[in-house]
Amino acid sequence: MTDAESSGSRRRRGDRDQLTRDDWLDAATELVVEGGFDNVRVLTLARRLGVSRGSFYWHFRDHQDLLSSFLQRWRERRMADLDYWKSGDGDVHTETRRILRLLLGDSGRSVRRMRVELAVRDFARRDRDAADAVAAVDEARIRQNETQLLRIADNGEGAQDLSLLLYVATMGAQLVMTGPDRDEAKVERIEQLIANLVVQWHERGGGSMLGPDAE
Amino acid sequence: MTDAESSGSRRRRGDRDQLTRDDWLDAATELVVEGGFDNVRVLTLARRLGVSRGSFYWHFRDHQDLLSSFLQRWRERRMADLDYWKSGDGDVHTETRRILRLLLGDSGRSVRRMRVELAVRDFARRDRDAADAVAAVDEARIRQNETQLLRIADNGEGAQDLSLLLYVATMGAQLVMTGPDRDEAKVERIEQLIANLVVQWHERGGGSMLGPDAE
DNA sequence: TTATGCCAATACACTAGTGTATGGTGACTG
DNA sequence: CAGTCACCATACACTAGTGTATTGGCATAA
Numbered sequence: 001m002t003d004a005e006s007s008g009s010r011r012r013r014g015d016r017d018q019l020t021r022d023d024w025l026d027a028a029t030e031l032v033v034e035g036g037f038d039n040v041r042v043l044t045l046a047r048r049l050g051v052s053r054g055s056f057y058w059h060f061r062d063h064q065d066l067l068s069s070f071l072q073r074w075r076e077r078r079m080a081d082l083d084y085w086k087s088g089d090g091d092v093h094t095e096t097r098r099i100l101r102l103l104l105g106d107s108g109r110s111v112r113r114m115r116v117e118l119a120v121r122d123f124a125r126r127d128r129d130a131a132d133a134v135a136a137v138d139e140a141r142i143r144q145n146e147t148q149l150l151r152i153a154d155n156g157e158g159a160q161d162l163s164l165l166l167y168v169a170t171m172g173a174q175l176v177m178t179g180p181d182r183d184e185a186k187v188e189r190i191e192q193l194i195a196n197l198v199v200q201w202h203e204r205g206g207g208s209m210l211g212p213d214a215e
Numbered sequence: 216m217t218d219a220e221s222s223g224s225r226r227r228r229g230d231r232d233q234l235t236r237d238d239w240l241d242a243a244t245e246l247v248v249e250g251g252f253d254n255v256r257v258l259t260l261a262r263r264l265g266v267s268r269g270s271f272y273w274h275f276r277d278h279q280d281l282l283s284s285f286l287q288r289w290r291e292r293r294m295a296d297l298d299y300w301k302s303g304d305g306d307v308h309t310e311t312r313r314i315l316r317l318l319l320g321d322s323g324r325s326v327r328r329m330r331v332e333l334a335v336r337d338f339a340r341r342d343r344d345a346a347d348a349v350a351a352v353d354e355a356r357i358r359q360n361e362t363q364l365l366r367i368a369d370n371g372e373g374a375q376d377l378s379l380l381l382y383v384a385t386m387g388a389q390l391v392m393t394g395p396d397r398d399e400a401k402v403e404r405i406e407q408l409i410a411n412l413v414v415q416w417h418e419r420g421g422g423s424m425l426g427p428d429a430e
Numbered sequence: 431t432t433a434t435g436c437c438a439a440t441a442c443a444c445t446a447g448t449g450t451a452t453g454g455t456g457a458c459t460g
Numbered sequence: 461c462a463g464t465c466a467c468c469a470t471a472c473a474c475t476a477g478t479g480t481a482t483t484g485g486c487a488t489a490a
Contacts, residue, residue, distance in 0.1 A: 018467060035341050038253035043447060053448085055468050063448070115340065122337045124394060125330065126250050131395050138391060164401070165384065165408045172387025176353060179339060180346050186379070193380045196425050203426075210411050211418075233437060258477060268478085270438050278478070432490085439484075447476075454469075460462090 019049060021059050021069065028070055033115045037067065037123040037130075068129060074120060075133040082144050090151045096198045099145050100191060103170035111182070114174050142167050149198070153206030161209035162201055169194050234264060236274050236284065243285055248330045252282065252338040252345075283344060289335060290348040297359050305366045311413045314360050315406060318385035326397070329389045357382050364413070368421030376424035377416055384409050 027048050031040040042063060046053045060066045085102040088095050105113055124130035146163040150156040173190045177183065201209070242263050246255040257278060261268045275281045300317040303310050320328055339345035361378040365371040388405045392398065416424070 036251070036253070036337060038251070041447065042449095051467095052469050054470075057449070058467060118337065118340070121390060122251060122333065125333070128395070135394065135396065161404070161408055164405060168387035168391050168405055169380065169384040170387065171390050172383035172385065175336060175386050175390050176383050179350065180343070181350065189376070190379060190383055193376055193424055200426060209408055211415060256477065257479095266437095267439050269440075272479070273437060434487100434489080436487090437485090439482100441482080442480085443478105444480105445476105445478080448474085449472105450474105451472085452470085455467090457464100457466090459464080 019051065019055060019059065023049065024056065024059055024066065025070055025073055028066060029116060032070075032119045033112055036119045037127075040066070040070075042066070067127075071120070071129050071133050074116070075137060078117075078137045079140060082140055086144065086148075088148060088151065092152050092199065092202050095148050095152050096195050099148055099166065099198070100170070100195060102141065102144070103167065104173065104191060111178065114178050118175065118178060138167070149201075152198075152202055155206035157207050158201065158209035159206070162197065165209065166194060166197065169197075234266065234270060234274065238264065239271065239274055239281065240285055240288055243281060244331060247285075247334045248327055251334045252342075255281070255285075257281070282342075286335070286344050286348050289331070290352060293332075293352045294355060297355055301359065301363075303363060303366065307367050307414065307417050310363050310367050311410050314363055314381065314413070315385070315410060317356065317359070318382065319388065319406060326393065329393050333390065333393060353382070364416075367413075367417055370421035372422050373416065373424035374421070377412065380424065381409060381412065384412075 024045060027045050028040045030048070031044060042053055042056045046056055049055075056066075060069070081102060085098050088098055104110070120130055121134055124134040142163050145166060146159050149159040149163055153159060169190075173187065173194070177187050177190070201207075239260060242260050243255045245263070246259060257268055257271045261271055264270075271281075275284070296317060300313050303313055319325070335345055336349055339349040357378050360381060361374050364374040364378055368374060384405075388402065388409070392402050392405070416422075
């Protein structure tokens with residue numbers, strides 16, 4: 001995935017290394033991973049970066065400013081992920097694989113990213129900005145999956161439904177399986193089951209997701 | 216569902232009403248719903264109950280004690296929910312309905328309960344007790360669903376897989392749809408789609424969830 | 431009525447956290 | 461080489477939060 005994630009370049013000037021806004025956001029990511037949004041405190045942040053709080057208030061107006069920037073960056077990067085998994089040739093297995101890679105990540109390396117996403121979702125239940133970001137990302141991903149599904153189907157009637165179902169299933173897998181005792185085998189199994197939904201749908205030539213005699 | 220949830224009875228003694236442990240836990244539930252576990256503070260709690268913090272430290276040893284009790288109570292009640300939706304006659308639609316009612320709630324009235332559960336899940340990512348509680352509840356629910364599925368199938372081979380799939384799908388639905396702008400129509404649609412998975416599986420007489428020519 | 435026990439109020443000490451104002455320092459610029 | 465700017469340190473004021481120790485009030489039981 002777009003793994004200039006830890007945006008790496010700590011701008012140097014002369015000999016001393018100085019911090020950039022992104023450095024602070026990267027550090028904030030750590031705290032979010034460990035304890036959610038309520039865990040990102042400027043004091044802890046400063047300690048980890050080996051500087052004082054004075055530095056923080058130069059880069060950011062206040063605590064809220066940090067969170068806003070964090071959410072904005074998160075939103076942009078998740079949107080960029082979409083482009084990354086977009087281009088396809090229409091083969092069933094590659095398309096399915098592409099969809100699942102977008103939603104579930106590269107399986108293994110993406111645990112941190114998923115913890116961040118779950119934290120954002122949690123924060124979205126009490127913060128408007130976060131809620132907007134999540135809503136935008138959700139919609140974009142679902143729409144993209146839908147168009148990818150349409151590429152492999154003769155009858156794309158149920159593409160919208162299947163896209164939605166895939167989305168909640170994968171997100172649910174992340175939610176349930178992203179614990180301290182993550183069962184990797186079970187994750188694999190779920191991935192198989194979900195992928196199979198696409199294959200089955202394709203094998204019956206697409207069509208409605210509520211059966212041939214749907215409502 | 217078991218809606219002695221707000222365990223109602225505020226024990227009275229003489230004329231003045233006094234608080235019980237459960238009263239504090241109920242108030243804590245409110246704070247959890249509003250802002251997650253990091254939002255439950257004894258000061259806020261006391262303010263809401265119209266008493267001072269001195270009262271709190273009579274009922275609870277400390278802040279941690281409150282959280283532990285909260286988690287324990289949550290665990291017990293979710294386990295009790297299982298019994299509530301257990302008894303069945305084996306009809307496809309009633310069993311399906313029963314499963315979905317357990318996992319999704321009575322649809323509408325259960326938004327608060329779901330917010331609590333998501334908060335617990337979030338807390339479980341940094342707290343061992345919470346993680347244990349969630350794991351126990353998850354496993355119990357999945358197992359129960361499996362046995363219910365076995366009641367309606369001629370060939371119950373894929374019951375375990377389907378149970379798992381149902382679980383992550385419903386949980387994902389809660390996760391994605393439990394926002395500030397909850398789209399009730401979409402929730403209904405997802406519920407239909409998930410229910411249909413069971414029906415389809417039943418109509419083909421049960422069997423593997425990976426197709427007839429599985430792996 | 432007196433005593434006892436349950437529950438709550440009050441006062442205190444302590445820590446953590448935010449935000450602000452001001453000063454310091456090194457690097458590049460003319 | 462003086463000045464300026466970017467970045468950080470320090471010190472201060474303030475609020476919020478936990479936990480403890482002590483006291484107070486009200487009911488029921490003896």
